[in-house]
Amino acid sequence: MSTIKPKHQRLVLVVIALVALVGAGLLAAFALKSQASYFYLPSDIVAKPPEADRAVRLGGMVEKGSIAHSPDGITVQFIVADGKARVPVRFTGITPELFVEGSGVVAEGHLQAGTFMADNLLAKHDEKYVPREMRDMTKAQAKAVIAETK
Amino acid sequence: MHERLAQWDFVIAAYAIGVIGTCLMVGWTLVAMRRAEMRRDLVRGSARANSGGTPEA
Amino acid sequence: MQMRRRSPPLGPCPAAPQVAEHRQPAAGVAGLYWIDNPAPMHGFANPARFLRLARWLTPLLLGSGLLLASGALLWGLLVVPPDRLMGDTVRILFIHVPCVWLGMAGWSTIAISSLVELVWRHPLAAISGRAAAVPGAAFTAMGLATGSIWGRPTWGTWWVWDGRLTSFLILLFLYFGYIALANAAQRDAAAGSGANRVTAIFGIVGAINIPIINRSVVWWNSLHQPPSITMGKSSIDGTFLWPLLFAAVGFSLIFGGVVLARMRMLLADIQAEARLRRKAMA
Structure with a gap:
């Protein structure tokens, strides 16, 4: 059949183009690794502290038991950690609803x-979605409930 | 100070966008489809009007 | 002959006498010759066969999808308990996730259709890619809007330029580009230009954004959380997961119905144009 050949030719061409495309995309993504990140982790900040005036973003977990409210009522101090480093943070203003200890x-x-x-x-x-009723249970209890619903 | 928002307002707004958007998309598509099929049947001539795209709803 | 071989024909229209009438001027109808060219090579390349299937599948998909999706949304709105951290805003999950999933599924449809169109020259593939563009863009826009509304009470902001949100906004712009290209190609089709192929190439090239969207939360630090559902594992509790599953299936059925309806629309347009052109030549 004479129709087979050009079809295969096109398929090979498209596959080569796709491989090149994916390669280019991966390269670009890899090159962007540091630029495209929305925030620095505490370990990044500790390893390479930014200049004093430079505005940066710091992201991590609010360490459990670290939130301290100032007497003025609107200033909070807490520690952001990523398991490798800890950075104390000071903020004056209204904190978002989901700002709680042990959360991002x-x-x-x-x-x-x-x-x-x-x-x-x-x-x-975080990526977890758990109903409120399970919040106050111990981990073992929650697991039992989850196991039941499965 | 912790922020306290009326959560249900956000829920209702998001659902409204999703539901209204989906309904508009479905309705517009069905109208456009029926119009195109009716035009085709018209062009093909009335004798074949029923074999082309009869509205099914 | 050369032209015929390069593009598998769509086959004859349902009525037999029509076939003979179709055949004579077919070669003259540049760009649309396959619609009138009999001898179907692919089963579903035959528009009559496709239309027979689509005619009952369209209302079936739309009806069942609307039913399932509205049931799932009511379930999410009225039955599901609040989340431990987010409270009631967790309900936005059931509208946001199906929207973004179909925004990405829409471009996947475009990419696969474009591939089939370019390599196998399957005529229905060109139509299915174009049919998926508008619903895909609509779901992408709805995903962005519902996500923004969800971000305000949970993150404390309507929008951030992190990897996930930015790559998803790019998806919407890619849809706009694809739709503009497809419309231009449709206008040029009469002149028999290869603009259709440009649309298909754009559809394949744009697909690179899909894995980037998917991996953005893993590759880069982002405000958006990492995926909750990965390879057989879910961090979403069953009370949320089930209605989410129903909503995703329901909206996917709606998406399928809309794509079929738009394919019928595009096919009817092509058939009407072909007939008008023949009349003008006769």
Whole structure:
């Protein structure tokens, strides 16, 4: 059949183009790795502290038991950690609804004498979705409930 | 100070966008489809009007 | 002869006498010759066969999809309990996730159709790619809008330029580009230009954005959370997962119905144009 050949030719061409395309995409994504990140982790900030005036974003977990409210009522201090490093953060303003200990946070601001002075605070949600009734259960209880619903 | 928002307002807004958007898309597509099929049948001549695209709804 | 071989024909129209009438001027109808060219090579390349299937499948998909989706949304709105952290805003999950899933599925449809169109020259593939563009763009826009509304109460912002949100916005612009190209190609089709192929190439090239969207939350630090559902594992509790599953299936059925309806629309347009051109030549 004479129709087979050009069809295969086209298929090979398209496959080569696709491979080149995916390669280019992966390369671009890899090159963008540092630029395209929305925030720095505490370990990044500790390893390479940004200049004092430069605005950066710091993201990580709000360490359990670290949130301290100032007497003025609108200033909070807490520690953002990523398991490798810890950075103290200070923020004056209204915190987002999901800003709680043990949860993710992204702070916009600058580093000043080892403390991150945040102008803006964003909460980061994790990938878990759990009903409120299970919140107060112990891990074992929650697991049992989850196992039941499965 | 912790932010307190009326959560249901956001839920209703998101559902409204999703539901209205989907309904508009479905309705517009069905109208456009029927119009195109009726035009084709018209062009083909009335004798074949029923074999082309009869509205099914 | 050369032209015929390069593009598998769509085959004859249902009525037999029509075939003979179709055949004579077929070679003269540049760009649309396959519609009138008998001898179907692919079963579903035959428009009569496709239309027979699509005619009952379109209302079936749309009806069942609307029913399932509205049931799932009511379930999510009225039955599902609040989330431990997000509270009631977790309900946006059931509208947001199906929208973004279909926004990406829409471009996947375009990419696969474009591939089949370019390599196998299957005429229905060109139509199915174009038919998926508008619903895909609509779901992408709805995904962006519902996500923004969800972001305000949970993250504390309507929008951020992180990897996930930015790559998804790019998806919407890719849809706009594809739709503009497809419309231009449709206008040029009469002149028999290869603009259709440009549309298909754009559809394949644009598909590179799909894995980028998917991986953006893994490759780059982003405000958007990493995927909840990965390879057989889910971090979503069953009370949320089931209505989400129903909503996703329901909206997917609606999407399928809309794509079929738009394919019928495009096919009817092509057939009407071909007939008008023949009349003008006779």
